[in-house]
Amino acid sequence: MWRRVSILVKVFEKRNSVITWVDNKPILVVKYGDNYYGMLAICAHMGGCALLTDVDGYVATCPAHQAKYDVRTGEMIEKPQVRPDVKCEYADVKAPLPTYKVRVTQDGFLEIDV
């Protein structure tokens, strides 16, 4: 179901990503090339981080332990960096994050298919 969010595409003239909320879920929206991509903004590692705003191209980096995600697919493309001497029970978590289609309305807003 397509849901309109109150983000104008003009926002992407000055940045390449933004987080919005749909149905109480934080969704990272990234503009890469001419396309927009939506991905759940909660890191699969430890699950508590909704701050995947460090985006380079199509790669979003979690600020907590630097896990990297491909926003086009939700795949974790680089594991979290944890201290090797500390056992981390989440170190092997590699579930892809849910992704969402994003489109632009005629009046310049974004819609997300959730």
Ligand code: FES
């Ligand atoms: S919480 Fe994101 S990498 Fe650890």
